[in-house]
Amino acid sequence: MLAEIKGLNEECGVFGVWGHPDAAQLTYYGLHSLQHRGQEGTGIVVSDGKTLKGVKGEGLVTEIFTSDAMKELTGTAAIGHVRYATAGGGGYENVQPLLFHSQSGSLALAHNGNLVNANSLKHQLETQGSIFQTSSDTEVLAHLIRRSGFAHMNDRVKNALSMLKGAYAYLIMTETELMVALDPHGLRPLSLGCLGDAYVVASETCAFDVVGAEYIRDIMPGELLIINEKGLTSERFAVSSTKAICMMEYVYFSRPDSNIQGINxxxxxxxxxxxxxxxxxxxxxxxxxxxxxxxxxxxxxxxxxxxxxxxxxxxxxxxxxxxxxxxxxxxxxxxxxxxxxxxxxxxxxxxxxxxxxxxxxxxxxxxxxxxxxxxxxxxxxxxxxxxxxxxxxxxxxxxxxxxxxxxxxxxxxxxxxxxxxxxxxxxxxxxxxxxxxxxxxxxxxxxxxxxxxxxxxxxxxxxxxxxx
The missing domain is CATH 3.40.50.2020 (Rossmann fold)
Known part of the structure; x- marks a missing residue:
């Protein structure tokens, strides 16, 4: 039916690229193919190996990413997001990817889904001194990662993800790597593809077709996939629970030309x-x-x-x-x-x-x-x-x-x-x-x-x- 009228809306879609000279341009096309998953806001964050830089705004992909905006986004890695506001509401500050800078490095997050324990985690974090800049549940993960006591980034991310409950397909990018995570039930769709020597990740496989990428496989429930200059590394942050992909992806949300969990x-x-x-x-x-x-x-x-x-x-x-x-x-x-x-x-x-x-x-x-x-x-x-x-x-x-x-x-x-x-x-x-x-x-x-x-x-x- 007509999503914008009838009140049945998917929260968002995510797209990521690692190891391609035109990462931002590919992400633009990928997000355009995922526009049906969210029309209220969109953003892209790129990495040139040393810094993270982003452009985002309230509106459609074609409205936000003008030729001038795209000139600002140079790098070989990128993550992007299209958003329909549910949890946290609208507003520029809630448009993703969320980008955080600190003395120890930068972090960008893009999230499809909704955390059912977000409010309790926020309360806990605020009592420990965290100050939230958005009303989006996505920001919770950034604080959990930052507060984790583990030495290595992979361990900090896994520890943070293990505290989350609900549906989440996360793209997490630093200056030197892209991490991809799917909740233990696999509630949201998320797939991995390749384009030459580059890797791409998307909420739906229709985005691979648009950019000319080849589908490799679906991200597994409870999996943390790390992509960097060494290639791909797959780790587990949770034991896979009973798989429970959202049925409405098939009924309504996904594009007809997408394959979700191997089903067209x-x-x-x-x-x-x-x-x-x-x-x-x-x-x-x-x-x-x-x-x-x-x-x-x-x-x-x-x-x-x-x-x-x-x-x-x-x-x-x-x-x-x-x-x-x-x-x-x-x-x-x-x-x-x-x-x-x-x-x-x-x-x-x-x-x-x-x-x-x-x-x-x-x-x-x-x-x-x-x-x-x-x-x-x-x-x-x-x-x-x-x-x-x-x-x-x-x-x-x-x-x-x-x-x-x-x-x-x-x-x-x-x-x-x-x-x-x-x-x-x-x-x-x-x-x-x-x-x-x-x-x-x-x-x-x-x-x-x-x-x-x-x-x-x-x-x-x-x-x-x-x-x-």
Whole structure:
């Protein structure tokens, strides 16, 4: 669906390069390919082997990294970040990578995810004298590294990482090395690639394709990968727990051309659509998907059901970020500006509208209305995931529990509210099996089931359930 309207947003994406003369330029292109993961801020920090220097700002990659800005970023190593603000909120100071300077050297951090024990760690660190410059949970790691008593940087980083709870894919850069870390559950995606003799790291493999890099492997849960002039070194900072990659990466967040944990995202979504056709057979004339993330599932549904797939909805790609607004009134206006129904396709037709999820229901109601105003005689809504009933604590903005329409309403209640002729959600089992897995298949399903792979700390619960 439309992330900036419907209120389902990924926190960020990260990209890193080591050992390339055009490191900043590669990072620019890598971040551009990850722009869907965050549009509120972006930054790049480069190393020339002696110093770290950064450029960052609030806005899109193309807005912040002008030709003049790129001239400032010279070096053979770089890390970059695109951000959607969840924990810590917005503001220039929270835009990453965060860059710290001290007499003993510099440190830059880029983080995808959310720490569920950030507040308790901050309180502990502040009582010990730390002064935080941002409200981002990312900064916690810098203080933990700095306060670690170990002599070597690798040991300091491992010790600091072992204190973190939650979801994190970290890029950590000093003047002389790049370190890559993934939480013990592997909640966020992170992959390693190469470009000639250079190494690249990215949240999604689509970034490798853009810069011409070759995929090597995924970063392992609990792994600290060190890249420097000696090459690659893999160490462990935690015993790998039960793998729990976020299911919403497949359902909604990642680009269709990315491979997450060896599974192609487009293929996964198409299989979800096929499963839906089996679970929700509908007598209809045409199938359409909500652009862009639901198109793959809609194609799968149409193929399995034997109903023609048509572009019944068109997305206006030229509406700017003015419409990324928090109020419901502006969300509804935003939907109208972002989407148009194609009358020539849907008029007089029974339409199956495929979407990836329903969060608040605002967008679904407006899209159903658009289709009926364009002449659709029936609109049957099918969703390629189960109802989202619980908040995500790991870096996805699924609002508070009260704002999740499925948290206290039945499927029939939701159907009435959005004005659909029928409403069907894909079953949990069907979603997992669409990815070729049985059981939970090594996925985090917390937003669907309420069962989370980590302990959730009381102060975090209080925030997400404060109005629920």
């Amino acid at each position: 995202v487009h293929t996964a979504r198409k299989n979800m659509g096929k499963r839906l056709a089996v679970e929700a057979p509908i007598d209809a004339d045409v199938v359409t998907g909500v652009p862009d993330s639901s198109i793959s599932a809609a194609i799968g549904y149409a193929e399995a059901a034997g109903i023609p797939y048509e572009m019944g909805l068109i997305k206006n790609k030229y509406v700017g970020r003015t419409f990324i607004q928090p109020s419901q009134a502006l969300r509804e206006q935003g939907v109208k500006m972002k989407l148009s129904a194609v009358r020539g396709v849907v008029e007089g037709k029974r339409v199956v509208m495929v979407d990836d999820s329903i969060v608040r229901g605002t967008t679904s109601r407006r899209i159903v209305t658009l289709l009926k105003e364009a002449g659709a005689t029936e609109v049957h809504v099918v969703i390629s995931s189960p109802p989202i009933k619980n908040p995500c604590f790991y870096g996805i903005d699924t609002a508070t529990r009260e704002e999740l329409i499925a948290s206290d309403k039945s499927v029939e209640d939701i159907r009435e509210l959005i004005g659909a002729d029928s409403l069907t959600f894909l079953s949990l089992d069907g979603m997992v099996k669409a990815l070729g897995q049985d059981g939970n298949g090594g996925f985090c399903l917390g937003c669907f089931t309420g069962n989370y792979p980590t302990e959730i700390y009381p102060d975090t619960l209080q925030y997400y359930y404060q109005r629920g």
